[in-house]
Amino acid sequence: MAIRVIRNDTDELLRKKSRNVEEIDNKVRELVLDMLDTMYDKDGVGLAAPQVGILKRIVVYDIGEGPKVLINPIIEKATGKQCGEEGCLSSPNVFGEVDRPEKIVVKAYDIDGKEIKVKATELEAIVICHEIDHLNGVLFLDIARDIYTATNEEIEAAKEKTKNELEHKNGKKKKNNKKIYK
Ligand code: NI
Numbered sequence: 001m002a003i004r005v006i007r008n009d010t011d012e013l014l015r016k017k018s019r020n021v022e023e024i025d026n027k028v029r030e031l032v033l034d035m036l037d038t039m040y041d042k043d044g045v046g047l048a049a050p051q052v053g054i055l056k057r058i059v060v061y062d063i064g065e066g067p068k069v070l071i072n073p074i075i076e077k078a079t080g081k082q083c084g085e086e087g088c089l090s091s092p093n094v095f096g097e098v099d100r101p102e103k104i105v106v107k108a109y110d111i112d113g114k115e116i117k118v119k120a121t122e123l124e125a126i127v128i129c130h131e132i133d134h135l136n137g138v139l140f141l142d143i144a145r146d147i148y149t150a151t152n153e154e155i156e157a158a159k160e161k162t163k164n165e166l167e168h169k170n171g172k173k174k175k176n177n178k179k180i181y182k
Helices: 026-041 122-135 152-169
Strands: 046-048 058-061 068-079 082-088 091-100 103-109 115-121 145-149
Touching: 026 046, 026 058, 026 068, 046 122, 058 122, 068 115, 068 122, 082 122, 091 122, 103 122, 115 122
Parallel strands: none
Antiparallel strands: 046 058, 058 068, 068 103, 082 091, 091 145, 103 115
């Protein structure tokens, strides 16, 4: 397992469309583990393979319920609308409001090559949509409104606030802070 370098949003590779994974072999499994390492290292809630320079349709995320992996994800159904603040590990300190579906149903393969269906709402739906956009060469900045750059101090303060709130809740580790990267 290793932490990989995250491409910045000016990198042309992030504008390319990723290809389907044909076979889930050891190389793919290693990539998935590295992606999770990289995401956790940067306090992200999601990461798509192109962000580490690999044009394959692989997404990892963790909204506080443990690591999830989606290989060749397809959104089969999208309903409703929600709007929330998004950030991206490829655009450090930049945030903006993005409209996303409220509920989605996603078909994908897991790390064992088993077909899975994920019904996602709220933050999970946002994260999955954001990451699938990466697989299609789309960045949240392309579709965001009210884009602004936060200072490191503001981000640290937001993280600290969330941490305190969560410790008050039930001790369960759950990330729902506003300054989250995908
Ligand atoms: Ni992103």
